[in-house]
Amino acid sequence: MEYRNYKVIKEERIEALNGLGILLEHEKSGARIMVVKNDDENKTFNIIFRTPPKDDTGLPHILEHSVLCGSRKYPVKDPFVELAKGSLNTFLNAMTYPDKTMYPVASCNNQDFRNLVDVYMDAVLYPNIYDDPRILQQEGWHYELETLEGEITYNGVVYNEMKGASSNPEQVLFRQIQTALFPNHPYGYDSGGEPDAITDLTQEEFLDFHRTYYHPSNSYIFLYGDLDVTEQLSWLDEAYLSDFKKIEVDSELVKVEPFTSRNHVTKSYAVGQETKTDNKSYLSYNVAFDKPKSQCENLGLEVMEYLLLDAPGAPLKEALLKQNIAEDIFGSYDSGLRQPTFSIIAKNTNVEHEALFVATIESELAKIAREGFSRRRVEAAINYFEFKIREADFGQYPKGVIYSIKALDTWLYDGDPFENFAYDEAFRQLREGIENGCFIGLIDTYLLNNPHTALLRLIPDAQMLAEKEKQLKNKLNIYGGMLTEEDKLALIEGTKALKKHQAEPNAREDLEKIPLLDLTDIKKESTPIHYEVVKNEGHEWILHKTFTNNIVYMRLLFDFSPLTFEELPYVSLLTKLLMRMDTKQHTYSELSDEINIHTGGIRAETNVYGMNNEPDICQTKFEVKFKCLGEKIDETVTLVKEVLTESLFTDLNRLKDLIFENKSRLSTALTSGGHTVSINRCSSYFNISARYKEALDGITYYEFLEKVVSENQFETVAIKLKEVLDKITHRENLHILVNTEARLIAPVKEKLQELITVFPEKSIAYDETLPIIFETLNEGFKTASKVQYCALAGDYVQEGYLYNGHMKVLQTIMSLDYMWKEVRVKGGAYGGFAGFRRNGLFFLGSYRDPNLNKTYEIYRALPDYVKNLKLDDRELLKYIIGTMSNVDVPLTPQMKGDRALALYLSNVSKEDEQRERDEILSTTLEDLRALGQLIEDIIGQDYFCVIGNESMIEEEKHLFITVKTLNQ
Structure with missing residues (x-):
């Protein structure tokens, strides 16, 4: 087929993607295009530029942020955030790699998809960076000085993001691996940016990089899904690509010649x-x-x-x-x-x-x-x-996004x-x-x-962080010593001017240029997850029938709430050991082969299901999840039986290796996911679901592993693991999820019923559920990080409130307006977010945050922001639509079954889901302002936790009840 103004290079069926693949070149601009036309309603667009870095200033990364800060057609300061607030996107992001920068979006709504593509194309080709140097200052770096007597500091979103990244040893490791393998080559530089080098980046270099590489001749455009290909390509040609003539862009990644010696x-x-x-x-x-x-x-x-x-x-x-x-x-x-x-x-x-x-x-x-x-x-x-x-x-992740990355x-x-x-x-x-x-x-x-x-x-x-901080202070002091009083006053004025610019709202006429859907584009009825619950002799079946392409998804869920608090880490450890230890029939290596040959995977995990409007109740489950093709049900269930009833923990050398591995990888997770860890730790001071989660995969669990290793308790652990596994694998309070096609339900049930009979009806070791003791610790955890993860949390049910859909809209507003502007844009953190959960939990968190007390001041000011919220009808509509994009997330067959299970165990009915939807769609400004008192009451509960820089936590230790070092 011919497409006007494009040359078709290749066209063929791609079976793996269930669609027609078309490879084209735009004749005038030289843009490369790949199209995958299939029946996936979750359409994807991605424009990629080849962007080899020339140094460690992080120029590709900073530019990735900056082009999304306003453009020719959409001159608002942050069209990316405006899209997040008010579109039905299923994916919206931008990513920097060692040699490429990409801008993917996805949506199931045709008009929304067109809107997203238009904003992104305008952003990358016509950004406002040429007219507004404050964009580089905000997203990259700038000097800050607030008074003549004050200290000069650096700030900037990417600067602080990369301070966080450079605090993670494994990110440092992989960065240095590339430098070692590719010296004096683009791969040898850090495309994300080294904090010490980021501050060398100039405005001229910044603009020159965009001029050089952000041209259609250096672009790779990927389109995927149930698209009107002719219409989409015509629009790209007319709206953008025809404005550019093909040029030679020197972005080729030259091959590094092999070393002659290591x-x-x-x-x-x-x-x-x-x-x-x-x-x-x-x-x-x-x-x-x-x-x-x-x-x-x-x-x-x-x-x-x-x-x-x-x-x-x-x-x-x-x-x-x-x-x-x-x-x-x-x-x-x-x-x-x-x-x-x-x-x-x-x-x-x-x-x-x-x-x-x-x-x-x-x-x-x-x-x-x-x-x-x-x-x-x-x-x-x-x-x-x-x-x-x-x-x-x-x-x-939409399939199209993953496939676009793979194509590259x-x-x-x-x-x-x-x-x-x-x-x-x-x-x-x-x-x-x-x-x-x-x-x-x-x-x-x-x-x-x-x-x-x-x-x-x-x-x-152990001295590196302190030495780096000293060097940074000396560098800034030397710079400050070179400034006259007039220079410093100009710097103070520049700091004030940037903060004023960041605080100013976008002009209404500019905001209205961002395309917005109407409520009529959103269906009023929720799409319920249909499932059937069958009760049988103390256990329950949750049956979800859907097309799965002959795959059967199954799950056994064993209640472990009656375990003592001291026994909880053993449940988590079991999930890391099962399928990786010998059984009576197979070595762990043989077992792995049998699982891979006959199944799509068997794994164990722990889950805690919070209860709808019940903060003091939750369901704790040890879960064995397994999947297979329909013809492999017998073999799969037989293997699950073997794992649960015949696993051996007697090989202490193997046990030791796996515990060391678990401890090692959890240490990395505590660093890379500091925001999640701090929020969960903070919530564990008062919320039962969080208390369990924290004991199962947070700092408490890590401290358990440390103790096992340091005190050489492997033999004791082996005995206890078997005891705990026997305790929890019984039929009382057992739930079974079967998620597959209707024709496969009966044979699956029959085989699983045989499996269930091998478990006792009730464990003789079970007592009544033991009480969980809460304690307000308000901890500061000192690490080698250069940044902070600041959490605040509270219980709104305790204050007399119940969950409603208006909270979901306010969550969108707080995360994408208040926290974005105050914590990220002004504060320089990489991220800030807020959330409500149905079980009464409310939280605030920051990610890779250079501040500590300043962030808590922002948190404490939140009630006034909500009580005095100002939104016109269009802005309110925007937030309602943005909220619905998180409600109407496309679900894979497996995710549908998982959601059915979660709704059932959390006691969320179809009526609850419809009520939430109705409340979201009918939210008024008064509904939102009324929640200001709720947030004030929660903040008054005074629960907070920080994981971060040891020097800053020491300086602010008066804020905490407990200060300790997080040994990793």
Whole structure:
């Protein structure tokens, strides 16, 4: 088919995406376009630019933020936020990678999709950055000075975001791996920005980067879903692309020539001054290589990484762990670069183990290259990947967004993007390759005989943070000493002017240029999740029938509320051990193979379901989730039975390895997810759901693991694990979720009923539910972070209020107006948000926040903001629509079953959902203002918690009841 003003390069059916693929070039501008036309209502647009960094100033990242701060057609200060407030988007974001910057959006509503695409195209091609230097100051960096006697400081959203990123040792590690493998190359620089270098970025460099790279000739445009392709392409041509002539853009990622000898690099990362640095280093063995020749090889490398390092019993990981040189071993294969990388990482080790680390890797790889993997092991691994790819369930990420990123693995480097989706042929070739040593060949070619290697040591430094803070202070003092009083007054005026600009509302006429849907575009009736509940001898079945493409999703949920508080960490630990320990029938390695061959996965987790308007009640569940194809029900249920009734915890060496690994990875999660950890910890002072969650996966659980390791309690833990598992796996209060097609319900029920009979009706060890004791701690946790995560929470049911849909609208307003402006835009934090939960919980939180007390002052001022809220009819409509985008989220078949279960266990009825919807759609300004008293009452409860910089928490320790170091 022909498309006016476009040259069709390729057009073919892409079976993996269930659609027609079209590859085009816009003739005048040179823009590259890939279209996937299929029946997915969740349409996706993504425009990508190739953006190789030239230094560590984070220019690509800062520009990603900045182009979304106003444009030619949409001159408001933050059209991105205005879209978030008032569109039905299912995805709205922008991302910076080492060599590309992308702007994806998605929506199920046709008009909304067109609106989103228009705002994003105008933003990237015609941003206001050329006319307003305050954009770089706000999003990148600027000097701040408030009085002549005050201290000069740096501030800026990306500056503070990257201070947070550089506080995470694993982000530092992966950044330094790229520098070690690609010195003096764009991949060797930090596209996100090094905080010390960000402040060197000038306005001229900033604008020049946009002029150079943000041109259609350097763009890759991806369109996906049930689109009118002709209409969409015509609009792109007429509205934007025809304005540009094709030019040569020098953005090619030049290949780095292989090293002649291994590159050895030593770098440091910051830990707290009270942290013991022994066994806190990282060692990483890294290789880089040319793009694999085919999708089969690329997929083969993913499978190989899994076989070597990720699968239970992975031989390379096992060999390294047996040397007792590290607490955790893991790997990484990154195919999204011009030259992919493969890394083998030892975490929590010492540098003197380096020689043994390298020797073990190379000897074990040579051994595997000689002997290969067992056929069954390789088949199991291939099945594991094939099930994941064919299921194509990315949770709340629209498929089109994920596919657009995958297409770039070849497309960005002038290859064929369709190749990335040739899964049928790739899997066929991989299976054929089992016989002719395919994986042995991959190990030889890409790992053993590859000279392009780098060995990186990343060592802890307890003085680094203090020294960096001292250097920063000296740098700013030197700068301040060079300023005359007149210069300082100008700086003070500049600070005031920026803050005034940030505080000023957008002009009404500019706001009205942002396209807005009408309430008639939103259906008034909720779409209920239909499910059936069947009660049978003390347990309940939740049956959800939907099209699943022959996949059966099942879940067993065992109540564990009667456990003592001290026993709760063992439930969480069980979820990390089951399927990874021996059973009476199989070794853990054999068990992994059986699971991968017959199922789509078996995993255990804990969940806590808060109760609708009942803060003192919750349902605590130990859950075993499993999925398979319809013809594999028998084998899958048999494996679940084996795991739950025959698991052994007697291999103390294996148990120890897994506990060390769990502790290591939780330590990273506590740092990267500090906002979630602080909110949950704060909420645990008074809320029963949060109290359980915190004990199961928060700081309390981490402290439990630390104690087990430091006191060598592995034998005691093994005994206790078996005792707790026997306690909770019984039929009383058991819930079973079956989520599949109607034709498969009966055989699934029959097989599961056989399984259920092996569990006792009631555990003899169960007593009545034990009371949970609450304590207001208001803690400050000191870490090596350069930023803070500040949480405030409270219970509105305690104050006499009940949940309603107006709260949901106010949540949108608080997060995207008040918290955005005060915490992010003015305060410089990367994020700020607010939330209501049906169980009475209200919370405020900040993310990568340079402030502490200032943020709490912002929190305390929130009631006045709400009580005096000013919104015209259009603004209110905008927030209602934006709220509905979070209510009407497209659900995958698996997510529909999960939602049915959550609604049932939380006692949320169809009537409750409709009532919430009615309240959202009918929200008035008076409804919102009335909630100001609720927030004032909650803030008066005075619950807060901070995780952050040790110096700042020490300076503000008078705010806390308890100050302690979070040892990681």
